[in-house]
Amino acid sequence: MSKNTHISQLITRLARLSASETWGGDLNPAQVSALSYLSRANRFSRSPSHVAEYLGTTRGTMSQTLKSLVGKGYVAEVSSETDRRSISYDLTPEGVRLAARRGVLDDAVGSVPERERAILHGALSDALRSLVAKNGGRSFGICSTCRHHQRKGRTPYCGLLDLVLKPEEALQICREQTS
Amino acid sequence: MSKNTHISQLITRLARLSASETWGGDLNPAQVSALSYLSRANRFSRSPSHVAEYLGTTRGTMSQTLKSLVGKGYVAEVSSETDRRSISYDLTPEGVRLAARRGVLDDAVGSVPERERAILHGALSDALRSLVAKNGGRSFGICSTCRHHQRKGRTPYCGLLDLVLKPEEALQICREQTS
DNA sequence: TTGCAATAGTTTCGACTCGCTACTATTTTT
DNA sequence: AAAAATAGTAGCGAGTCGAAACTATTGCAA
CATH class of the missing domain: 2.20.70 (Ubiquitin Ligase Nedd4; Chain: W;)
Known part of the structure; x- marks a missing residue:
């Protein structure tokens, strides 16, 4: 049982525990992740394909997630001018407000001593880069x-x-x- | 957009990306988490209730997950001698072998520079403690x-x-x- | 230019997760 | 001895997810 395994388990457990948070009552974890990504992505990176690749799921699944976010009024479809196949999902004002909310995981991270937080960020970024590289994806x-x-x-x-x-x-x- | 939010997103994204790993082909993420916990828990901490509390889910859900692990031959039910309501789920030799496998997330964590890894572990532990404390649970x-x-x-x-x-x-x- | 391949997105299906509620069995409390 | 608490399970319904099939659009190449 290596130290690395302990750390992996910490990561998945943190994610799992915070996943039970419903964010205002009507968003599930997949939707939270998507909304959160959209709130940070630039205008060239907000299509279903992009979100799907970022979160490691399929276009089909992400399509459903985004449609449901549209139904709840947090994002809006904007079709591209240059490529008529392409759609960008932009946050509505309500979406912006919701995405700005601090989650329980944000608070938990806030309890990490200031000095260690920068290292935490760097270390997690390293791990992510390595994980993504192995799967042949982009790091975004x-x-x-x-x-x-x-x-x-x-x-x-x-x-x-x-x-x-x-x-x-x-x-x-x-x-x-x-x- | 605070730095804490970036870190939370890194955590959930790492978990989400690594969740697509199937671990030998027939285990889903919930089962991997449960098996992984059982492989590290002592003999007083291997009941459905305990795993459920550790992973932030319900007894009912965990009961299903553990039954399916039994069906796949990775764990075995051992009923308690002292409390006849209680059951402990112990790993079979196949379960031990599978739990010892390194996952993609373990490898990714391995790419973090040695010096930072201890800090990463400590920081994540802090965050977990804070998250669990707020929910009134145990940190295990x-x-x-x-x-x-x-x-x-x-x-x-x-x-x-x-x-x-x-x-x-x-x-x-x-x-x-x-x- | 015309035809073929690639790409973006959606839809549908089946398997599965998950929380909830109700239920049984056992243990503890009063 | 009765009531309350606890451990685990079963079944329901909503929803996730991945895979495959499908439409529409764009790119490529003969």
Whole structure:
């Protein structure tokens, strides 16, 4: 029984215990995860495929989850102008409000001493990168940490998509992010 | 969007991504969690109630999960001598073998630099303790870290149950553990 | 350009999870 | 001895999930 196993079990147990939280009463864990991701993803990364890949599920399953979030009024479908197959799911004001809620797991993490929290974040990021790499997926990192991230004067700029970005977008999750 | 939220999302995402692992082909995530717990719990902590409390689910749900593990040959029912309502689920040799398997999440944790791993473990333990405390539950800690843990010469001894323990039991999970 | 392959999303089906409630059996309390 | 508490199980219904089939759109290549 290795130390690594203990840590894995801590991670899955934390996730499992916090999964019983219903978030305002009408959201299940899958929906919470999806909503939470959407609240942090940039405008190029909010399709069913992207959320599915991020959370390690299938497009079909995620399609159901997102439709149910639409029904509850937390997200809205926005069809793409450039690719008519593609849909972006954007948060409604209610969705934004709900996503800003602190969950029990957030509070629990808050009880970790300040100094250790940065290390915790880094260590979990390392583990995630390794896990994702083995499965051949993308890590979906923060835009500003990307090798394509540049600046034109004061405004951020994406060298991959050749696009000027809004300042807040540099801090969002992007599916194309590469270290 | 606080740093705590980022960390929570890392935790749930790691758990979710690793949940798709089937562990030899015929175990689902709930069963993996239960088996994994049983492999680390001492003989006083292996009943359906205990596993349910540890994993934050109900007795009814856990009863099903454990029955299905029995059907697959990984655990066996052992009825208690002292309390005829009570059942302990012990691992079969196949169960032991399967529980010893390293999962993708274990490997991912292994990629975290050695120095940070101890801090990761401590930080996650802190978070878990805080989460459990808020829900009024038990943390199910390691026997040897318990306030009732004593030694009679060389052998460990439990002051709460007034029992001599086998050496390996001191390192197992106990539902009565109190810091 | 036309046809074929790839991609995005949805739908449907079956297996399964999960919480809830009701129930039996046993133990503990009063 | 009766009542209350506890351990475990069974069955129901809502919902998750993955797989496969399907539609629509886009990309590619002959």
